[in-house]
Amino acid sequence: MEFKNLAKARRTERNFDAGIDISDVDVKAILQLASYSPSAFNLQHWRFVVTRDESVKSDLFAYCYFQKQIIECSAVITVCGNLSAYLEAQLIYEDQPSEVKNKFIPMINTIYSSDPELQRDEVMRSGGLVSMSIMYAAKNEGWSTGPMIGFDPKKVSLRLNLEENIIPVMMLTIGKPKTAKEERPHRYRVEELLHYETYGNANLN
Ligand SMILES: Cc1cc2nc3c(=O)[nH]c(=O)nc-3n(C[C@H](O)[C@H](O)[C@H](O)COP(=O)(O)O)c2cc1C
Numbered sequence: 001m002e003f004k005n006l007a008k009a010r011r012t013e014r015n016f017d018a019g020i021d022i023s024d025v026d027v028k029a030i031l032q033l034a035s036y037s038p039s040a041f042n043l044q045h046w047r048f049v050v051t052r053d054e055s056v057k058s059d060l061f062a063y064c065y066f067q068k069q070i071i072e073c074s075a076v077i078t079v080c081g082n083l084s085a086y087l088e089a090q091l092i093y094e095d096q097p098s099e100v101k102n103k104f105i106p107m108i109n110t111i112y113s114s115d116p117e118l119q120r121d122e123v124m125r126s127g128g129l130v131s132m133s134i135m136y137a138a139k140n141e142g143w144s145t146g147p148m149i150g151f152d153p154k155k156v157s158l159r160l161n162l163e164e165n166i167i168p169v170m171m172l173t174i175g176k177p178k179t180a181k182e183e184r185p186h187r188y189r190v191e192e193l194l195h196y197e198t199y200g201n202a203n204l205n
Contacts, residue, residue, distance in 0.1 A: 001140050010135055011184065013144035014069045016175035022052070022074035022143070030141060030174075031077075034133035037126070041108050042092055043085040045126040046169075049078040049160050056159065063155040064171065069146055073173035078156065079131045081123025084165040086112035120167075127169030138174055146173040 001009065027050050039045055051057055052075045061070040070076055082088075089108040093101045112119055135145045148171040156168050195202050 006136055006139055010139045011144070011181050012146045013173070013175070013177050013181070014067075014146055015178045016069055016072040016074070016144070016173065017178040018072040020074045020176045022174060026141065026143070027075060027077075027174075030134060030137045030143070033137040033140075034130050037130045037133040039126040039129070040122050041086075041089065041104060043088065043108070043122070043126070044092070045081045045083075045085040045123045046130040047080040047082055047166055049080060049162075051076040051078065051160070059159050060151075060156065060171075063159065064148060064151040067148065067150055069148075069173045070171075072175065072178075073146070074143075074175035075173075077134060077172040077174060078160060078168050079127050079134070079170045079172060080162060080166045081120075081127045081169045082166055083116070083119045083123055085122070086119065123167060124169060131170045131172060134172055143174050144177050147171075148173065 031048055035044070035046070037046075051060060057070055057076060060076055061067070064070050086108050089105045093105055096104075112122070131147060135147065138145045151168070151171055153168050156162075156171070157166075160168070162168065191203065
């Protein structure tokens with residue numbers, strides 16, 4: 001789909017047709033495309049848990065405050081982030097020339113190793129970017145999605161067996177819609193959001 005149409009067509013779906021399965025092949029194709037998303041220092045903080053099993057979904061349903069799309073969607077993709085991604089710099093830069101390695105690996109370590117807040121910020125930034133890519137890739141492949149942050153992160157982490165350094169960033173439901181989509185909710189006009197050169201120089205015309 002042309003990007004202009006894709007951007008307009010993507011909507012948050014909450015009414016899924018419960019009888020639709022999504023295959024491994026389809027899920028992997030979407031996640032593969034999304035994994036070309038950018039990340040700081042190319043650390044690719046994202047990890048994905050794809051849940052289709054009814055009993056796991058039923059627990060997630062409770063931990064997502066009974067949002068019914070969890071039950072009715074074809075799969076829940078929990079986009080997670082690796083807080084220790086900076087420790088993988090050696091591996092990620094393995095094939096780079098030595099001057100690149102010598103520059104970036106110590107830099108990454110210095111920046112992140114003693115700053116848990118920045119580790120978390122980076123996981124959230126990268127997780128947000130990859131989540132958006134998943135939603136566009138899915139839409140382009142004929143699937144609808146819904147981003148969700150209405151969940152209890154501790155309970156979700158426990159149920160999905162997330163390791164200590166892996167945190168849930170966003171849950172994405174994916175499936176086929178059961179009903180036609182209602183009108184898109186409010187959007188600011190771009191002029192209401194835009195400031196030129198420095199903040200405060202808006203032009204509302
Ligand atoms: C970070 C984030 C968290 C969200 N959490 C939820 C959620 O828990 N439940 C839900 O129904 N929608 C959730 N949404 C969807 C928004 O309500 C939706 O994107 C917004 O109303 C705009 O609608 P649209 O996506 O159809 O354009 C979330 C969206 C984002 C980006």
